[in-house]
Amino acid sequence: MANLQNARVLMLATDGFEESELFEPRQALLDAGAQVTLASIKTDAITGETAGEKGKSITPDTTLDQVTPDQFDALVLPGGVGNPDKMRMQEKAIDIVRGFMDADKLVAAICHAPWLLAEADVVAGRQLTSWPSIRTDLANAGADVVDQEVVTDRNLITSRKPDDIPAFNRAVIAALEEVSATA
Numbered sequence: 001m002a003n004l005q006n007a008r009v010l011m012l013a014t015d016g017f018e019e020s021e022l023f024e025p026r027q028a029l030l031d032a033g034a035q036v037t038l039a040s041i042k043t044d045a046i047t048g049e050t051a052g053e054k055g056k057s058i059t060p061d062t063t064l065d066q067v068t069p070d071q072f073d074a075l076v077l078p079g080g081v082g083n084p085d086k087m088r089m090q091e092k093a094i095d096i097v098r099g100f101m102d103a104d105k106l107v108a109a110i111c112h113a114p115w116l117l118a119e120a121d122v123v124a125g126r127q128l129t130s131w132p133s134i135r136t137d138l139a140n141a142g143a144d145v146v147d148q149e150v151v152t153d154r155n156l157i158t159s160r161k162p163d164d165i166p167a168f169n170r171a172v173i174a175a176l177e178e179v180s181a182t183a
Helices: 019-031 082-087 091-104 116-121 132-140 162-182
Strands: 010-012 033-040 046-050 053-058 074-077 106-110 151-155 154-157
Touching: 010 019, 010 091, 019 033, 019 046, 019 053, 019 074, 019 162, 033 046, 074 091, 074 116, 074 162, 082 116, 082 162, 091 106, 091 116, 106 116, 116 132, 151 162, 154 162
Parallel strands: 010 033, 010 074, 074 106, 106 154
Antiparallel strands: 046 053, 151 154
C-alpha cells in the first residue's frame, strides 16, 4: 500500500462534476495517506452527477482564491460536463492549472477535465487522452491526443472516463510516490 503521508493534493471542482471521478480518486488518495484539499468557486456544497442525474454533494474545503500551487504537490481535476465547463471560465482556476504546469508539478485530469488544460494553453506538444467529445478541442490546442485508458506525459496524467478510474488512480498514486521519494 502506498504511503503518501506527506503528499498534499489539490482537487478543483464545482457543480456538475462526475461523481465517481471526484469521490473515487479522492478516497484512493486519502487511503494512501495523502492530504487532499477540495477547492471550488465558493465553499457552498457542490453536487455531482452520474449519468446526467444529480448525485452526491460535498462541501469544498476552500475557495480557488485561497490556494496557490506552491501549497501542493499535485493537482487532480475530475471531469463531468458541467464542472470543467464552468471551471474553465474561472480565471483563478486557469491560473492554478498554469501554475502547476509551469512548476512541473503533477497534474492529473480525467474525462472532460482536460478542457481546463486547453483553456490554460498547456497542452501543445503533450500527449494526452480525454472523453471523445473534447478530443478535437485538445488537438486544436496542439495536443497529441490518443485513445488509451491512461496516458502519462512527464508530469501530466490523463484518462478518458469513469471506467478508467482504477488505472487513473494507480498512475496518480505511483507518480505521487515518486514525487514523495525525491522530496
